[in-house]
Structure formats: structure tokens, C-alpha cells
Amino acid sequence: MKKKRVSVFLSTLLVASALLGACSSNTSSPDTGSQGGKENLGSQGNQEQVVLSMHSWRVEDGDGYKKIIKEFEQTNPGVKIEFKAFKSTEYNTILNTALQGDSGPDIMQLRPYQAGMSLADSGYLEPLDSVPGINHFAPDVLKAATAKDGKVYGVPLSLNxxxxxxxxxxxxxxxxxxxxxxxxxxxxxxxxxxxxxxxxxxxxxxxxxxxxxxxxxxxxxxxxxxxxxxxxxxxxxxxxxxxxxxxxxxxxxxxxxxxxxxxxxxxxxxxxxxxxxxxxxxxxxxxxxxxxxxxxxxxxxxxxxxxxxxxxxxxTWVDGSWGVNAKSPHKEAALKFMEFMATQKFGEMFANEFKRISAVPGVKVDDPLVNKMAERTEKNATxxxxxxxxxxxxxxxxxxxxxxxxxxxxxxxxxxxxxxxxxxxxxxxxxxxxx
Structure with a gap:
């Protein structure tokens, strides 16, 4: 039977999970292939350290992200990331107000689909199409972080x-x-x-x-x-x-x-x-x-x-992504973190810390209940x-x-x-x- 268009959307969701045996992998290291303008990342002893602000609506994820950020900082000693989460129901207003005032965090968690991409449509986000590893995500997963101009503005986070x-x-x-x-x-x-x-x-x-x-x-x-x-x-x-x-x-x-x-x-x-x-x-x-x-x-x-x-x-749906503020004074460092988020290392840490299916291709899920969710998604999702x-x-x-x-x-x-x-x-x- 010919599959409908929505069925194609659904069937590709788990391309990014190990349950479908995804073979693609991201071997890019988090400290190579940086984009953006040159800035002092403080990798040498007396150089100034770059401090990035990172905002989320997931208050409950704070401890997990501290571990993930520490992993990144160990291989990028010139960069420090300060994670801050806000109440979910207040996050959109806080973020929009900050961006409209030409401020806002360097790195921000984006709502999926048009809710998040409206920020890109308004010019607040940096395109991420050239970030190493972004092309490894399944096309329908990337759609959740693709704006009306066809560009990708977020690194997809999870399959929910x-x-x-x-x-x-x-x-x-x-x-x-x-x-x-x-x-x-x-x-x-x-x-x-x-x-x-x-x-x-x-x-x-x-x-x-x-x-x-x-x-x-x-x-x-x-x-x-x-x-x-x-x-x-x-x-x-x-x-x-x-x-x-x-x-x-x-x-x-x-x-x-x-x-x-x-x-x-x-x-x-x-x-x-x-x-x-x-x-x-x-x-x-x-x-x-x-x-x-x-x-x-x-x-x-x-x-x-x-x-x-x-x-x-x-x-099912693709839930959230991480984007970079188009007006961040530290784009090069922020884009390094985006590159890290597209790696298997990040995907594995995310899956293990939060018991969720990572959107990064090829990441295995060990938790039996998460496994059951993924298997059911593969068989009969809408x-x-x-x-x-x-x-x-x-x-x-x-x-x-x-x-x-x-x-x-x-x-x-x-x-x-x-x-x-x-x-x-x-x-x-x-x-x-x-x-």
C-alpha cells in the first residue's frame, strides 16, 4: 500500500534512533570546524575566557546539563557556559522580550516547528546549515528546526x-x-x-x-x-x-x-x-x-x-532544538557548542541523563520504558x-x-x-x- 505523506514523516522520526539501526555517525570533534567571526576563545593561559549564556524552559534538566556542559568545557577550555532555566509557561515571554531588546542569551532552547522558527523569521537566530554534523539528521527531524526561508536554525534535541x-x-x-x-x-x-x-x-x-x-x-x-x-x-x-x-x-x-x-x-x-x-x-x-x-x-x-x-x-513529534542568537558577541564559541550538540557524544549523554530518545542519529537507548516508546513509535505512530x-x-x-x-x-x-x-x-x- 502506498504510504501517505504523514506516514513518511512518522516513519523517519526514528531514523535518528538506534532502534532503527541508524548507521550514520558524527565524528566531528567539538573543537574543530568553527564558524563565525574570529574571537579570543582563551585556549592559551593568559587569554580571556569567553562566557556564554544558555537559556532553557526545562528547569528539571539543570543538573543533567551541568554534566553535559562540563564535558564540552573540558575540550574547550577557553569557553564557559552558564545554563539558566525558566518556568516553562514564562519562558517564551522572557525570551521574546530579551531578543526584542537586542539582548537575550547566546544559546537558547527553541520550541519545535513554527513556534520556535518564528524567531528565525524575525531575524533573531543564526543559520546553522554549515554546522558540522547537522546534515546527519533525518530530513523530517530537521523540518522541526527549519524556517520559512528553508534554512536550519536549530540543532534538533529529541524525539518525543x-x-x-x-x-x-x-x-x-x-x-x-x-x-x-x-x-x-x-x-x-x-x-x-x-x-x-x-x-x-x-x-x-x-x-x-x-x-x-x-x-x-x-x-x-x-x-x-x-x-x-x-x-x-x-x-x-x-x-x-x-x-x-x-x-x-x-x-x-x-x-x-x-x-x-x-x-x-x-x-x-x-x-x-x-x-x-x-x-x-x-x-x-x-x-x-x-x-x-x-x-x-x-x-x-x-x-x-x-x-x-x-x-x-x-x-510523536520532534521536540525542541538549540539555536544561537544572531546578535551574540560570541558566535564562534556558541557555534562550537552547536557542533558538539550534533555529535554522538552529546546524543549519548542526553539520552542517558534524561531517559529520552536523542534526535542525533545512531544513539542507543538502554532504558526499557524509553525503548518501548521508541518501538511503538516505529510500528504505529501518528x-x-x-x-x-x-x-x-x-x-x-x-x-x-x-x-x-x-x-x-x-x-x-x-x-x-x-x-x-x-x-x-x-x-x-x-x-x-x-x-
Whole structure:
């Protein structure tokens, strides 16, 4: 059967992981092939040291990046990197304000797809097409860091998935099996609630968590890749019955959320699950390491719902990249670090420190649960539709979905109104909906 365009996108995601046996490797050392203007990198005893600022939205990654940065600094003694992370929900505003004021960090973590590439479109980022090793990334992985001018502005960081984690011990204690379908998920949630167990660790205070959760629930209802392909052609949209039903399903889960869930943020819900006060937790692969840091003994697994073919679907995307400030006074040093980030060494350290799938080709993943995520991605993945394809508009269509879902959980909007709002936003800029 001829594969659809979205299927090609999905199948190439794991080209960058060892599970597909990627053979490409990056042998460039982090202290060769530098670009940019000449500057004093302080490699000789009495020369001044270059200090780079590096900003991220991942507060929980601070200790891991200290180890990674130390590895780079050992082979680049003239460069020191100061890592600083901000709260995820505040990061975009802080970064944009700094860049607009002709300042900002030398190195910055970029949101994936258009959300991050809008900074390149505005002239704030340095092109990275000539960075040694950048050409080793799979083409569809690079698309997440490619701007409208066709240039690459970020070194891709990781391949993510989103799924429903569950506490294995709590399921066994309650005599509950891993659900496979939507109806079974509702039955599982009801059974847990009836036994006095909070079914889901869930919060609606941070809007981005809602589109992430919808990314788990929706594909099994709207049909995964087939629906995504129709949307890209304008043959289906957000008013299609299958998409509207997926919004209704998000509402159906509300009785199984914690009390006052509209006021809970990511830290609250992670803590609920990690401390075993809730049985299930809808979240991304990137939260596996933080939850285990809270409770190293947590016995956790995950599941995803079956698609129309009876096989479990898993929602995937390329998450984030690292870019260089176009106005950095230390571009040469910053580009050296970009080169390091494209190496197998960096990819291996990233995967091991954070229990995530590196976007660097050929990096092996040893953690069994991360391995399972990667294997499922290889077999039956579907893209995170609203993130990958609908990051434009003002506000973006993705933001409209998130804000509308918040409104729905506050009983200010109906599921139909949510779908209508998202469709109206997309029609304002998405060419296939203007036919």
C-alpha cells in the first residue's frame, strides 16, 4: 500500500534512533570546524575566557546539563557556559522580550516547528546549515528546526511521544488490566474511582497540558494518520464529526480528575502521580525522568489507545532544538557548542541523563520504558497534529485549542464551541481550509 505523506514523516522520526539501526555517525570533534567571526576563545593561559549564556524552559534538566556542559568545557577550555532555566509557561515571554531588546542569551532552547522558527523569521537566530554534523539528521527531524526561508536554525534535541502512564502496583492491587480502547479506559477510570482511588493526575492550569492530553485521546477517535492526511488536503477539518467527538471525550474524562484540577499545574500533577496518589497520568516521554527523580521506586508503565486497525497508536513529534542568537558577541564559541550538540557524544549523554530518545542519529537507548516508546513509535505512530501543523495564527491555532479547552473545563464553552473556535482560527491562515 502506498504510504501517505504523514506516514513518511512518522516513519523517519526514528531514523535518528538506534532502534532503527541508524548507521550514520558524527565524528566531528567539538573543537574543530568553527564558524563565525574570529574571537579570543582563551585556549592559551593568559587569554580571556569567553562566557556564554544558555537559556532553557526545562528547569528539571539543570543538573543533567551541568554534566553535559562540563564535558564540552573540558575540550574547550577557553569557553564557559552558564545554563539558566525558566518556568516553562514564562519562558517564551522572557525570551521574546530579551531578543526584542537586542539582548537575550547566546544559546537558547527553541520550541519545535513554527513556534520556535518564528524567531528565525524575525531575524533573531543564526543559520546553522554549515554546522558540522547537522546534515546527519533525518530530513523530517530537521523540518522541526527549519524556517520559512528553508534554512536550519536549530540543532534538533529529541524525539518525543505522549501517552498514558499508569502505576503498575495500583493496577494490580485493584485487579485492573491495562485498557486498550476508549470504552475500556472509561471503565478503568470508573472502577478506580469507585474504589476510592483518584484515576488521573490531571491539571488544567497550564493550557499546553491540555493539547498534549488531547494528543493522546484524539488519534484513536479521529483515525490517526488517515485523518491527518485529509486535514492536510483540506478534505477534513476541526468541524469533522470525528474531531468534535475527540473534544467531547476530553470532557467525558473530567469526572475522573482530582478535585480542583483546574488549578493544578504540571508540578502538582507530576507529584500526585509520583507519590502514588493517582493511578494514571497523561504526559510526554520527557516527563519520565522527572517523575522518577521524585520517586525512584515508582513502578510505572504506559499504554496508548487502539487505532481503527486495532493496534495501539502513539503520538510523536520532534521536540525542541538549540539555536544561537544572531546578535551574540560570541558566535564562534556558541557555534562550537552547536557542533558538539550534533555529535554522538552529546546524543549519548542526553539520552542517558534524561531517559529520552536523542534526535542525533545512531544513539542507543538502554532504558526499557524509553525503548518501548521508541518501538511503538516505529510500528504505529501518528503526528501531534495541532503542534506539528497548526502553530501559526495570532494567537496560534494550537493556543486557541488550549485556551478553549480551559474554557470547557471551566464550563464556559461546550465541546462544539471549542471545535468551532479552533476551526475559525485555522481558516484565518491555513491554505487548505480556504479552498
Amino acid at each position: 511521544s505522549t501517552q498514558i502512564y499508569y502505576n503498575k502496583k495500583m493496577f494490580v492491587d485493584q485487579g485492573i488490566q491495562e485498557p486498550k480502547t476508549w470504552d475500556e479506559l472509561l471503565q478503568t477510570a470508573k472502577a478506580l474511582k469507585d474504589k476510592g482511588v483518584t484515576p488521573f493526575a490531571f491539571g488544567a492550569k497550564e493550557a499546553w497540558l491540555l493539547s498534549l492530553s488531547h494528543g493522546v485521546i484524539a488519534p484513536a477517535e479521529y483515525g490517526g494518520n488517515e485523518f491527518v492526511d485529509k486535514v492536510q488536503k483540506g478534505e477534513a477539518n476541526f468541524l469533522s464529526p470525528e474531531f468534535k467527538k475527540s473534544i467531547e471525550q476530553m470532557k467525558e474524562l473530567a469526572p475522573y480528575f482530582p478535585d480542583n484540577f483546574v488549578g493544578l499545574d504540571q508540578n502538582d500533577t507530576r507529584a500526585l502521580f509520583a507519590t502514588e496518589k493517582a493511578a494514571m497520568y497523561i504526559h510526554g516521554s520527557f516527563d519520565l525522568d522527572p517523575m522518577h527523580k521524585l520517586n525512584p521506586n515508582l513502578d510505572v508503565d504506559f499504554f496508548t489507545l487502539q487505532g481503527q486497525d486495532g493496534n495501539p497508536l502513539i503520538t 503526528p501531534y497534529l495541532i503542534l506539528v501543523y497548526f502553530g501559526e495564527g495570532n494567537p496560534t491555532t494550537k493556543a486557541e485549542l488550549e485556551n478553549s479547552l480551559q474554557g470547557m473545563y471551566l464550563d464556559k464553552m461546550t465541546p462544539d464551541q471549542v471545535a468551532e473556535t479552533v476551526q475559525k482560527s485555522a481558516e484565518s491562515w491555513f491554505a487548505p481550509f480556504k479552498k
